[in-house]
Amino acid sequence: MDPAVLTGDGFDSQLAGSADRFADLLHTVFAREGGADGTDTDAADYPASPTIGAWISHARSVLTSADPYSAGPDLRPVVDDLSVDPLTTTTPAALETVELLDAMVRARETPDRATVEALTDTLTWTTDAPEMIRRTALVTVVAGLTGAGMPVAARGAVTRVDPPRISATTAILLAWDNSYGNASPGGLPPVAAARSARDVAVSVLARIRDTPEEIRRTVAGAVVASCPEDGLVRRWAQRL
Secondary structure (H helix, E strand, C coil): CCHHHHHCCCCCHHHHHCHHHHHHHHHHHHHCCCHHHCCCCCHHHCCCCHHHHHHHHHHHHHHHHCCCCCCCCCCHHHHHHHHHCHHHHHCHHHHHHHHHHHHHHHHHHCCCHHHHHHHHHHHHHCCCCCHHHHHHHHHHHHHHHHHCCCHHHHHHHHHHHCCCCECHHHHHHHCCCCCCCCCCCCCCCCECCCCCHHHHHHHHHHHCCCCCHHHHHHHHHHHHHHCCCCHHHHHHHCCC
16 A cells, blocks of 8 residues: 555545455445436545545546536546545556546547547446446447447447446437337447436437427426536437
């Protein structure tokens, strides 16, 4: 373990005994339903040192806004701080979480094919990062490619990453003309049971595609209003 962790403020003696405890805490926090999309999961809900709590809070703040569609502050300083935080190297789960967040922020800073492909590459090897974070990152990949008119490339990216589960948003964006409930389009991983606010919103948008225009406009407006800071929801509502 890095000596700075042992001597820094907020030192957690239990963490020194087992870095796995920190990894378990990361998976617990980010496994909470909806937690990756900025709902009311809080690292303070779990016993840990102030240092660990701050690390998790910073990671969650980046994840909440780290896609090209959502407004928010400049995330680069936070990611750079996490990259040099001594806690980051104590466990593969933390290190790979920061690698994913960094790749997501790069895709937000420069939303083009190269950064999306780089994020896909990162997803192929960061298998120790919490699954919820990986699913959220994969949404960024799929939304970027399908939004650019490359649905085949989007599906290929999911195949490359080969996650155990995908989000409802990913499944719907891959086949925008259909809704799948708990089943994915043929040949793809199953849809995770957990639903974020974004998953619910995109599912509603998919269901109203073939309704009369007046209904579409009314419902889409309500959906966008329910996720005011989610640019992806707003963008897909505009496609109706």
